[in-house]
Amino acid sequence: MFSKILIANRGEIAVRVIKTCRRLGIKTVVVYSDADAGSLAVEMADETVHIGASPANQSYLVADKIIAACKQTGAQAVHPGFGFLSENAGFAQRCADEGVVFIGPNPGAISAMGDKIESKKFAQAAGVSCVPGHIGEIDDTAHAMTIAEQIGYPVMIKASAGGGGKGIRVAWNRKDVEEGFPAVRAEAKASFGDDRIFIEKFIESPRHIEIQVLGDKHGNVVHLFERECSIQRRNQKVIEEAPSPLLDEATRAAMGAQAVALAKAVNYDSAGTVEFVAGQDKSFFFLEMNTRLQVEHPVTELITGLDLVEQMILSAAGEKMAFEQKDLSINGWAIESRIYAEDPYRKFLPSIGRLVRYDPPAEGEKGAYKVRNDAGVREGDEISMYYDPMISKLCTWAPTRLAAIDGMGRALEDFHIEGLGQNIPFLAAVMDQERFRSGKISTNYIKDEFADGFHGTEPNPEQIDILTAVGAAMQRVYAARARSYASGLAGPPRADWIVAVGHAKRRVKVSGDGDVCVELLDEGRTLTLTDIDWRPGKPVFKAALDGKVFTVQVAAAAEGFNIRHRAAKARVLVLTPRNAELHDKLPEKQAADTSKLVLSPMPGLVVSMDVITGQQVREGEVVCVLEAMKMQNIIRAERDGVVKAVNAKGGDPVAADEVLVEFA
Numbered sequence: 001m002f003s004k005i006l007i008a009n010r011g012e013i014a015v016r017v018i019k020t021c022r023r024l025g026i027k028t029v030v031v032y033s034d035a036d037a038g039s040l041a042v043e044m045a046d047e048t049v050h051i052g053a054s055p056a057n058q059s060y061l062v063a064d065k066i067i068a069a070c071k072q073t074g075a076q077a078v079h080p081g082f083g084f085l086s087e088n089a090g091f092a093q094r095c096a097d098e099g100v101v102f103i104g105p106n107p108g109a110i111s112a113m114g115d116k117i118e119s120k121k122f123a124q125a126a127g128v129s130c131v132p133g134h135i136g137e138i139d140d141t142a143h144a145m146t147i148a149e150q151i152g153y154p155v156m157i158k159a160s161a162g163g164g165g166k167g168i169r170v171a172w173n174r175k176d177v178e179e180g181f182p183a184v185r186a187e188a189k190a191s192f193g194d195d196r197i198f199i200e201k202f203i204e205s206p207r208h209i210e211i212q213v214l215g216d217k218h219g220n221v222v223h224l225f226e227r228e229c230s231i232q233r234r235n236q237k238v239i240e241e242a243p244s245p246l247l248d249e250a251t252r253a254a255m256g257a258q259a260v261a262l263a264k265a266v267n268y269d270s271a272g273t274v275e276f277v278a279g280q281d282k283s284f285f286f287l288e289m290n291t292r293l294q295v296e297h298p299v300t301e302l303i304t305g306l307d308l309v310e311q312m313i314l315s316a317a318g319e320k321m322a323f324e325q326k327d328l329s330i331n332g333w334a335i336e337s338r339i340y341a342e343d344p345y346r347k348f349l350p351s352i353g354r355l356v357r358y359d360p361p362a363e364g365e366k367g368a369y370k371v372r373n374d375a376g377v378r379e380g381d382e383i384s385m386y387y388d389p390m391i392s393k394l395c396t397w398a399p400t401r402l403a404a405i406d407g408m409g410r411a412l413e414d415f416h417i418e419g420l421g422q423n424i425p426f427l428a429a430v431m432d433q434e435r436f437r438s439g440k441i442s443t444n445y446i447k448d449e450f451a452d453g454f455h456g457t458e459p460n461p462e463q464i465d466i467l468t469a470v471g472a473a474m475q476r477v478y479a480a481r482a483r484s485y486a487s488g489l490a491g492p493p494r495a496d497w498i499v500a501v502g503h504a505k506r507r508v509k510v511s512g513d514g515d516v517c518v519e520l521l522d523e524g525r526t527l528t529l530t531d532i533d534w535r536p537g538k539p540v541f542k543a544a545l546d547g548k549v550f551t552v553q554v555a556a557a558a559e560g561f562n563i564r565h566r567a568a569k570a571r572v573l574v575l576t577p578r579n580a581e582l583h584d585k586l587p588e589k590q591a592a593d594t595s596k597l598v599l600s601p602m603p604g605l606v607v608s609m610d611v612i613t614g615q616q617v618r619e620g621e622v623v624c625v626l627e628a629m630k631m632q633n634i635i636r637a638e639r640d641g642v643v644k645a646v647n648a649k650g651g652d653p654v655a656a657d658e659v660l661v662e663f664a
Contacts, residue, residue, distance in 0.1 A: 008066045432566060498579075
């Protein structure tokens with residue numbers, strides 16, 4: 001067994017590998033870039049080595065620097081995590097040549113399966129059913145358009161070395177190929193150091209199901225069942241679960257057998273994933289093989305009880321697998337929600353910045369469910385524009401799928417982040433959404449269910465009760481303080497109020513000291529809050545309403561309180577009857593007119609500015625291209641007009657809502 005392992009990665013996965021190594025008694029070395037100098041992984045590792053500037057192509061993608069760090073520290077093996085050099089056969093071979101063990105599959109297996117183009121050629125030759133497409137390199141944009149038209153739209157443009165949702169576009173017509181091909185090629189070069197592209201038919205309304213495989217150096221390969229990864233946005237997975245609600249035992253066995261056969265054909269000897277695109281009729285086609293640990297591996301660990309990082313280390317050390325396929329079974333159900341630094345209310349655009357508050361739910365047993373949170377950050381850390389925007393991976397396990405979903409909903413309630421946009425409200429909305437709960441999903445789920453973007457959800461009756469009770473309880477505390485400060489008098493404050501949740505108003509009477517009773521005067525019932533955990537200034541209000549535990553995010557506003565329960569948020573006003581009458585007479589505040597401005601939707605870097613002053617621009621034409629989190633985003637004109645001013649140029653960093661272009 002190894003005594004020291006170098007982790008050639010960063011963030012959450014670096015922390016994840018460190019935890020397993022600590023349990024196995026293995027010392028760890030973490031390499032880091034400028035941006036990660038103060039990271040949690042750097043703090044946790046036994047040794048650290050600085051390897052360069054923040055951009056990945058100057059640090060984490062430079063094989064020479066990784067090998068030099070191994071020699072400097074005496075690390076016997078390298079765990080590449082996912083992304084960066086994890087699927088680079090040349091790097092795996094370089095490690096072997098330098099006498100360093102690569103904790104992953106052998107270079108031959110990576111070459112055969114890790115490369116998206118070569119894997120499809122290999123799969124076709126092996127008789128595996130594949131998605132129709134052009135399996136070969138593409139010269140330029142003109143060549144790409146010719147191929148796309150031969151296949152027939154829609155097509156998917158994909159980076160051969162791609163992964164993590166990067167280097168991928170769906171093209172519905174010639175214009176999409178013309179714009180998408182160079183963008184994918186640029187993303188592939190920046191993220192993976194490999195700009196080869198292939199094109200395949202895009203299958204509409206499919207499901208994305210993957211089989212986890214595990215092999216050793218003695219010819220043994222097993223599968224660890226499947227993961228459903230159909231909830232995707234911009235081809236990046238958002239929510240994963242294991243097992244899949246689609247599969248029956250026969251289909252599961254067939255997919256597992258095919259995945260194992262493919263892995264054995266290339267002498268696969270580590271953890272890997274065979275991905276399939278599946279129809280709602282349970283038909284399936286080989287999509288690609290990821291020759292590395294997947295981001296979503298925790299859900300497989302939760303249903304099998306295995307530590308996949310440990311299994312990779314044991315395999316790399318030459319140990320024989322301690323179990324066979326017949327020893328493996330599915331236990332319960334697991335859900336993973338990826339917590340991203342992005343603003344769901346602004347079309348999910350990246351939202352980089354500092355984690356002013358980072359308070360995840362406590363891990364462990366929660367009665368009906370378990371919580372696990374894999375993260376590489378702490379409160380005060382900064383989410384950098386140079387890397388993937390994932391903050392953490394929140395997982396829940398329960399005996400049944402619905403219990404795991406309900407547990408995830410509660411865990412998301414308990415997750416509090418401030419300082420940047422994050423997608424927790426969106427994830428909570430999915431957990432409450434009937435289609436998701438039914439299991440009748442596809443990769444079009446987000447596009448279908450949130451066609452106009454995400455705007456939160458309207459509070460249901462139960463949530464209106466929660467918001468009403470919380471607003472009244474908070475106001476009672478503030479009013480008591482104000483009365484005490486103003487007059488020095490003790491005793492209860494005013495009891496009768498009007499609580500407005502949005503446009504709905506309710507007459508209430510509030511009483512109680514520790515527990516709070518909110519009598520709904522016009523409805524003949526009383527809401528009772530018990531086990532209250534809140535004080536003024538605290539951003540989270542925890543309690544039980546009529547015995548049911550909940551958590552809401554709260555903040556004092558200029559008027560009233562901003563309160564969010566899951567995806568439902570509202571301005572809650574608690575007014576005296578007279579103030580409620582006067583409030584109705586106030587005019588609505590008008591939003592500023594920004595129709596003649598093109599604003600930066602996110603902080604990032606201007607890749608190109610495609611208009612000049614005086615230019616006539618039509619609706620839908622490209623104004624500029626912005627890059628953030630290694631993704632290129634095309635900004636288009638939303639109206640016809642003449643450019644009055646251009647306020648940025650290629651290479652400029654810009655902030656969210658910064659004015660890029662003004663129209664006359």
